[in-house]
Amino acid sequence: MDLDVTGVAHQGVFVARHEGRVVFVPDAIPGERVRARIVEERRRFARAVALEVLEASPDRRPHVLPEGGIDRAPGQRAGSADFGHIALPRQRELKATVLADALTRIGRFDAAEVAGWRLAVSPVGAEAGRDATDRPGLDITARPGRRWRTRETLHVDDAGRCGPYAARSHTVVPVAGLPLAVDELEELGAHRRPWPGHERVQLVIDEAAPFDAPGRARVIVDGGRGRTVLRRVHGVDFAVDEAGFWQVHRDAPATLVDTVAGLVDVDRIDADAPHLDLYGGVGLFAVWLARAGLAVTTVEADARASELAARNAASLGRVDARCEPAERFLRREAQQAPAGMYARSLVVLDPPRSGAGRRAIADLVRLAPAQVIYVACDPVALVRDARLLVDAGWRLDRLRAFDLFPHSHHFETVASFVR
Numbered sequence: 001m002d003l004d005v006t007g008v009a010h011q012g013v014f015v016a017r018h019e020g021r022v023v024f025v026p027d028a029i030p031g032e033r034v035r036a037r038i039v040e041e042r043r044r045f046a047r048a049v050a051l052e053v054l055e056a057s058p059d060r061r062p063h064v065l066p067e068g069g070i071d072r073a074p075g076q077r078a079g080s081a082d083f084g085h086i087a088l089p090r091q092r093e094l095k096a097t098v099l100a101d102a103l104t105r106i107g108r109f110d111a112a113e114v115a116g117w118r119l120a121v122s123p124v125g126a127e128a129g130r131d132a133t134d135r136p137g138l139d140i141t142a143r144p145g146r147r148w149r150t151r152e153t154l155h156v157d158d159a160g161r162c163g164p165y166a167a168r169s170h171t172v173v174p175v176a177g178l179p180l181a182v183d184e185l186e187e188l189g190a191h192r193r194p195w196p197g198h199e200r201v202q203l204v205i206d207e208a209a210p211f212d213a214p215g216r217a218r219v220i221v222d223g224g225r226g227r228t229v230l231r232r233v234h235g236v237d238f239a240v241d242e243a244g245f246w247q248v249h250r251d252a253p254a255t256l257v258d259t260v261a262g263l264v265d266v267d268r269i270d271a272d273a274p275h276l277d278l279y280g281g282v283g284l285f286a287v288w289l290a291r292a293g294l295a296v297t298t299v300e301a302d303a304r305a306s307e308l309a310a311r312n313a314a315s316l317g318r319v320d321a322r323c324e325p326a327e328r329f330l331r332r333e334a335q336q337a338p339a340g341m342y343a344r345s346l347v348v349l350d351p352p353r354s355g356a357g358r359r360a361i362a363d364l365v366r367l368a369p370a371q372v373i374y375v376a377c378d379p380v381a382l383v384r385d386a387r388l389l390v391d392a393g394w395r396l397d398r399l400r401a402f403d404l405f406p407h408s409h410h411f412e413t414v415a416s417f418v419r
C-alpha cells in the first residue's frame with residue numbers, strides 16, 4: 001500500500017493512517033509518501049515495512065550506514081541507526097517532538113505549557129561548539145553525527161559473520177565500516193573478520209593508553225574477561241569493566257556531569273546532608289558530586305560496577321558505594337530513616353530504560369529530599385515517573401535533552417524536580 005507519513009512515534013517509527021487505522025512504519029520521514037507492506041495487524045494499529053520512497057522529504061539523506069538504506073530488502077537493513085536516513089537537524093526536531101508528545105500524552109502535562117517550553121534536543125561536544133572530551137586532535141564537526149561511539153557491539157551468526165542486527169530481528173548484517181564509532185574502533189578491523197564460535201564482539205576504548213597509542217581500542221569477545229578499562233571525564237579517570245556500562249557517546253559523561261552540576265539548586269541543599277546517586281554504575285555522578293564537596297551514597301545493583309564505584313571514589317572519602325537494588329535501598333530508607341533526614345538532600349537517579357517505577361518513586365517521595373535530578377535514556381519511562389512525582393506534589397522545574405545517540409531515535413533527558 002502507499003502511505004502518507006504524517007508523524008513520528010516513540011522507538012524510531014513513523015506514523016501514517018490507512019483506512020482509519022494507525023500504521024507504524026520505520027525508514028520514513030514525516031511528509032513523505034512511501035510504498036509499504038503490512039507485517040503485523042492488530043485491532044487498533046498495524047506495523048509495516050517501507051519498501052520504496054515515492055515522494056521524498058527534503059530532509060532525506062543517503063543512509064549513514066550504507067547497509068541500513070531503504071534500497072535493501074527490509075530484513076537485510078542494518079538496524080543500528082534507525083534515523084540514519086534523516087538530516088541531523090531534522091533528527092533532533094523529531095526527537096524533541098517525541099519528548100513533547102510523551103510529556104503531554106503519557107505524562108499528562110499541559111500541552112500549551114509544554115509548547116511554551118520550546119523543547120530542543122541539543123547536539124553535544126564538538127558539534128555544540130566545544131570539545132568536552134579534553135582529547136586533542138579530534139574534529140568531529142567535519143563529520144557531524146559520526147565518530148561518537150566509544151563502544152560498538154557486533155553480533156555473530158552461525159557462519160561466524162559479525163555485524164549489527166537487522167531492525168527487529170536477530171539477522172546479523174555484515175558491514176563494511178563503522179561510521180558511528182570513533183576512529184580507533186573502526187581501525188581495529190574486527191568488523192571485517194570472521195568470529196566463528198563466538199556470540200558477540202564488543203569494541204571499546206581504553207583511555208589508559210595515551211591518545212593515538214596502540215591498545216587504546218580493545219576487542220572484547222562474549223562477556224569479556226573481567227578486565228577493566230579506564231575512561232576519562234574532564235581529566236578524571238574512571239575504571240569500568242571492559243564489558244560493563246559506561247555512556248557510549250564520547251562526550252556524554254562530560255555533558256551529563258556538567259548538566260547535573262548546573263541543575264543543582266544550591267539554595268535548597270546542604271553539602272553535609274546525605275545525598276544519593278541511585279542506579280549509580282561505576283560512580284560517575286557520585287564522584288562528581290563528591291568533588292563538589294557533597295557526601296554521597298551511590299547505589300548500584302551490579303556487584304562489579306559497585307566495586308568499581310568504590311574504587312573510583314576511594315580517594316575522595318565522601319562516597320559510600322552500596323551494592324543493592326535501588327528499590328530495596330529506597331524501601332528501607334523510607335521505612336527507617338528519621339523524619340526530615342533527607343530534607344536538604346539531592347537525589348540523582350539514572351535508571352535503566354524501564355525507569356524507576358511506581359514503588360521506587362513512592363518511596364523516594366517518602367524520603368522527601370530537597371531536589372531530584374532524573375537522568376533518563378527513555379523519555380516515556382521518564383514522563384511516567386515524572387507524573388508520579390508531580391501527583392505527589394513535586395514540580396518539574398527544568399528539563400534538558402541531548403542528542404547522545406545521533407542517527408538513532410534515542411536521546412537523553414535530564415529533569416530537575418523540586419518540592
Ligand SMILES: C[S@@+](CC[C@H](N)C(=O)[O-])C[C@H]1O[C@@H](n2cnc3c(N)ncnc32)[C@H](O)[C@@H]1O
Pocket residue numbers: 245246247278279280281282283284285299300301302305324325326327350351352377
Ligand atoms: C543508565 S545506567 C547509569 C549508570 C551511571 N549513572 C552512569 O551514568 O554511568 C543504569 C545503571 O543502573 C544499574 N541498575 C539496573 N537496575 C538496577 C536496580 N534495580 N537497582 C540499582 N541499579 C540498577 C545498571 O547496572 C546500570 O549500572
